[in-house]
Amino acid sequence: MSAEAARVPHDVHGASGQEGDRKPALRLLEAMLFAAGEPLDEATLAARLPEGADLPALLAELSEDYAARGVNLVRVAGKWMLRTAPDLGFLLSRDKPEPRRLSRAALETLAIIAYHQPATRAEIEEIRGVSTNKGTLDVLLAAGWVRMRGRRRSPGRPVTYGTTELFLVQFGLDAIGDLPGLEELRGTGLIDARVSAGLTVPLPDDDTALKDDEDPLEPEFDLSFAPEPEAGEDEDAGEDAEG
Known part of the structure; x- marks a missing residue:
């Protein structure tokens, strides 16, 4: 993401007074979420923002800014991440290998x-x-x-x-x-x-x-997985109940 693109979400509000003071924190928050490979909790985000930054307000502002874009700021598992807008997901899925469907x-x-x-x-x-x-x-x-x-x-x-x-x-x-x-x-x-x-x-x-x-669980408990069933294999075959 370019520096110019990172400025867009906040520039629509102007950059004077308190708005201008919020701009660096908002850009930093956006950069952290963009670069993250997994959802980030609020404690992690707050620790990297300038002292006194109002994280809930910044998240609300950024969420509103991204609401109509190709990616949205969403809260999942109590954390925050940028995710493809739901109405565009099917377009991007064309370039991905077909995932194995669950039985x-x-x-x-x-x-x-x-x-x-x-x-x-x-x-x-x-x-x-x-x-x-x-x-x-x-x-x-x-x-x-x-x-x-x-x-x-x-x-x-x-x-x-x-x-x-x-x-x-x-x-x-x-x-x-x-x-x-x-x-x-x-x-x-x-x-x-x-x-x-x-x-x-x-x-x-x-x-x-x-x-x-x-x-x-015991520390030495075997967490290895059995081979996955082949396509078409009947996964409902009877087995003894777990002992």
């Missing part, structure tokens, strides 16, 4: 983990009603959207799974609580409006702290 089993497993975390493999299978192939979880782990949290304090001490910060970034969520609730899902048609009145969608919680019924 139905992987999508269902990811959704269950997101809403019910921490969840064990046996709990995922109970909700889905079918066995879950180990390769399904390995795909989600390799993508960085799911992580191993700990071990459930129950017979067999099964591993518990939860979502990651990368999951929030990938799906443009500021927090896990932004996932749609029951009424929103009904509004989209993803859930039949005639379903049982007793159906509920849990409030998702991705707190990194272990729950009362979880123990930490």
Whole structure:
């Protein structure tokens, strides 16, 4: 980005008085966000801004400046990043290799983990009603959207799974609580409006702290992944429940 381009967002307001004092901080904030390879939290941004800079006001101003541009300033996973405007994403995707699509089993497993975390493999299978192939979880782990949290304090001490910060970034969520609730899902048609009145969608919680019924993973725990299933392989093949 050229120096001239970096000045554009603020020049539209003029550069006199307090506006002029804000200009260097606004340009520095823009440069940090542009150069960052990942979302930045407010503590990181504030630490590099001039003393006394009003970070919330600067972020609001920059967000407004970029609202109608080809890239937008967005908040994801509680952090800030510049991201391609949603209405232009399909144009840029033409130049990218076609990503491997998740299978139905992987999508269902990811959704269950997101809403019910921490969840064990046996709990995922109970909700889905079918066995879950180990390769399904390995795909989600390799993508960085799911992580191993700990071990459930129950017979067999099964591993518990939860979502990651990368999951929030990938799906443009500021927090896990932004996932749609029951009424929103009904509004989209993803859930039949005639379903049982007793159906509920849990409030998702991705707190990194272990729950009362979880123990930490052993330091030497093997985090290696099994080979990903080949295209067309049935990921719903039955397997023994996790022990």
